[in-house]
Amino acid sequence: MTADVAVLGVGMHPWGKWGRSFVEYGAAAARAALADAGLQWRDIGSIVGADTVRGGYPGYVAGATFAKALGWQGARVTSVYAACASGAQAVAAARAQILAGLADVVLVVGADAAPKGFFRPAGGDRPDDPDWLRFRLLGATNPTYFGLYARRRMALFGDTPEDFALVKVKNAALGALNANARYRKRVTAEEVAASQVVADPLRLLDICATSDGGAALVLSSVEFAHRHGVARPVRIRAVSTVTPRYPSTVPDLPDIATDSAAAVEPPSESFRASIARAAYEEAGIGPDELSLAEVYDLSTALELQWYEDLGLCAEGEAAKLLREGATALGGRIPVNASGGLASFGEAVPAQAIAQVCELTWQLRDAAGDRQVAHARVGITANQGLFGHGSSVIAVR
Amino acid sequence: MPRTRTPAVDGWFTGEGDGFRLLGTRCAACASVFFPREDAHCRNPGCAGGGLEEVPLSRRGRIWSYTDSRYRPPSPYVSDPELPWEPYALIAVELESERIVVLGQAVPGITAADLAVGMEVEAVTGVLSEDAETTWTTWHWRPTGVTA
Numbered sequence: 217m218t219a220d221v222a223v224l225g226v227g228m229h230p231w232g233k234w235g236r237s238f239v240e241y242g243a244a245a246a247r248a249a250l251a252d253a254g255l256q257w258r259d260i261g262s263i264v265g266a267d268t269v270r271g272g273y274p275g276y277v278a279g280a281t282f283a284k285a286l287g288w289q290g291a292r293v294t295s296v297y298a299a300c301a302s303g304a305q306a307v308a309a310a311r312a313q314i315l316a317g318l319a320d321v322v323l324v325v326g327a328d329a330a331p332k333g334f335f336r337p338a339g340g341d342r343p344d345d346p347d348w349l350r351f352r353l354l355g356a357t358n359p360t361y362f363g364l365y366a367r368r369r370m371a372l373f374g375d376t377p378e379d380f381a382l383v384k385v386k387n388a389a390l391g392a393l394n395a396n397a398r399y400r401k402r403v404t405a406e407e408v409a410a411s412q413v414v415a416d417p418l419r420l421l422d423i424c425a426t427s428d429g430g431a432a433l434v435l436s437s438v439e440f441a442h443r444h445g446v447a448r449p450v451r452i453r454a455v456s457t458v459t460p461r462y463p464s465t466v467p468d469l470p471d472i473a474t475d476s477a478a479a480v481e482p483p484s485e486s487f488r489a490s491i492a493r494a495a496y497e498e499a500g501i502g503p504d505e506l507s508l509a510e511v512y513d514l515s516t517a518l519e520l521q522w523y524e525d526l527g528l529c530a531e532g533e534a535a536k537l538l539r540e541g542a543t544a545l546g547g548r549i550p551v552n553a554s555g556g557l558a559s560f561g562e563a564v565p566a567q568a569i570a571q572v573c574e575l576t577w578q579l580r581d582a583a584g585d586r587q588v589a590h591a592r593v594g595i596t597a598n599q600g601l602f603g604h605g606s607s608v609i610a611v612r
Numbered sequence: 613m614p615r616t617r618t619p620a621v622d623g624w625f626t627g628e629g630d631g632f633r634l635l636g637t638r639c640a641a642c643a644s645v646f647f648p649r650e651d652a653h654c655r656n657p658g659c660a661g662g663g664l665e666e667v668p669l670s671r672r673g674r675i676w677s678y679t680d681s682r683y684r685p686p687s688p689y690v691s692d693p694e695l696p697w698e699p700y701a702l703i704a705v706e707l708e709s710e711r712i713v714v715l716g717q718a719v720p721g722i723t724a725a726d727l728a729v730g731m732e733v734e735a736v737t738g739v740l741s742e743d744a745e746t747t748w749t750t751w752h753w754r755p756t757g758v759t760a
Contacts, residue, residue: 334683360702363702371728475644
């Protein structure tokens with residue numbers, strides 16, 4: 217088992233469409249996390265930034281940009297990119313430095329100012345770029361992939377559009393309680409059903425928006441936390457950053473086809489399930505021990521998929537789990553107590569970090585109106601374009 | 613002057629009419645099939661790597677899932693901004709012998725309401741876009757019950 221690292225501080229810049237630079241959001245989140253940790257920026261030995269995304273690829277360099285905005289003080293710098301999973305890779309890089317003894321305390325920052333409309337590929341003529349090709353040849357936006365997954369669930373498991381709408385209703389009710397969420401209004405199933413279809417069977421209110429926002433963590437060794445006077449810090453016990461295994465048999469963004477399973481039998485579990493399993497194995501914790509989960513609800517249907525991939529229920533049982541209220545606040549295993557992407561919209565490099573912020577507030581019993589009672593163990597899960605796994609388990 | 617018919621992407625499909633086929637490659641060592649074509653090296657991690665030979669893929673398969681694009685996709689998808697957007701269905705098709713799922717647009721006129729998971733479809737030649745000199749061709753999926 218890998219040693220724990222402590223979460224000393226968390227901070228966010230509220231999500232929205234603020235029309236300012238990602239640097240401002242990231243620096244604000246960083247200052248909030250430092251204040252939460254009771255540390256000065258000059259106490260930080262290393263900064264890890266999650267790069268912004270532009271056209272599916274790394275956009276603006278994050279680590280050095282935030283270090284400059286906070287004031288050069290000589291810290292070691294790292295920048296990472298893994299699309300939606302960038303935040304988890306930033307946490308993984310910080311943890312590795314701490315556990316290797318390269319740094320006592322590391323600042324992790326992710327922020328973005330999302331361009332308007334559909335995410336789109338880089339410009340120019342790029343026939344060697346799979347992300348460019350899926351737009352050029354198929355017009356396959358991200359929501360069309362979410363639509364394929366949703367329709368597949370309907371055919372295989374009997375999920376209905378009404379089930380999907382219930383996810384939005386649940387998450388909007390939680391987001392209404394979160395001051396950092398962009399959408400803070402409750403939503404009814406009727407409102408979901410009345411919104412425009414974007415990619416059959418999914419409607420506008422089934423699909424997450426793109427947002428501006430920033431999130432930051434101050435991570436340290438457990439020894440540093442103790443020296444700093446924090447007797448019982450929230451601890452990160454596992455960080456999963458796995459890739460798929462060949463042959464990957466689910467069409468994944470940005471691919472036009474799956475691998476072929478003609479020559480090699482596919483693995484017994486999906487890529488998403490393997491992301492969670494790697495985290496569980498590293499933590500020595502099973503799904504039965506979870507108090508809460510923060511999952512990547514790019515669409516309402518995808519949240520249901522995660523229930524199964526995290527082992528919260530058997531395959532095909534996710535809609536039942538939702539309908540029973542098990543994943544609502546007060547249920548057996550609340551999912552997306554933060555309000556999820558449904559309430560935030562995606563600020564790509566900040567999102568996996570924001571998930572860890574929420575776990576931290578919950579595990580500290582500091583989540584206010586959306587507090588999960590007796591929260592002791594939380595998991596985050598997420599998947600980044602091009603085959604990036606992301607899952608963090610935190611305990612207290 | 614008639615437009616030239618040119619594939620929108622090189623080497624991914626061939627032929628017209630009943631002779632239309634998607635083209636992939638197959639590893640001579642392990643028989644793994646790749647679409648889009650892999651020409652450099654076999655991606656099976658358990659394979660030392662053999663020669664990659666071009667192979668036509670099965671013409672018919674069954675719908676794995678489907679959806680549609682109700683809003684105009686951004687560039688580099690080509691559409692006429694002067695015309696109202698016409699949604700098209702997008703289909704993921706599982707080819708039985710290759711055990712691969714390949715995405716493609718449905719032929720024009722087929723909507724998501726016409727489709728079902730498990731329905732048989734076939735690959736046919738289609739038009740992606742046209743400009744002054746060129747008709748850019750692509751592959752479309754067409755339910756086998758439809759002849760238009």
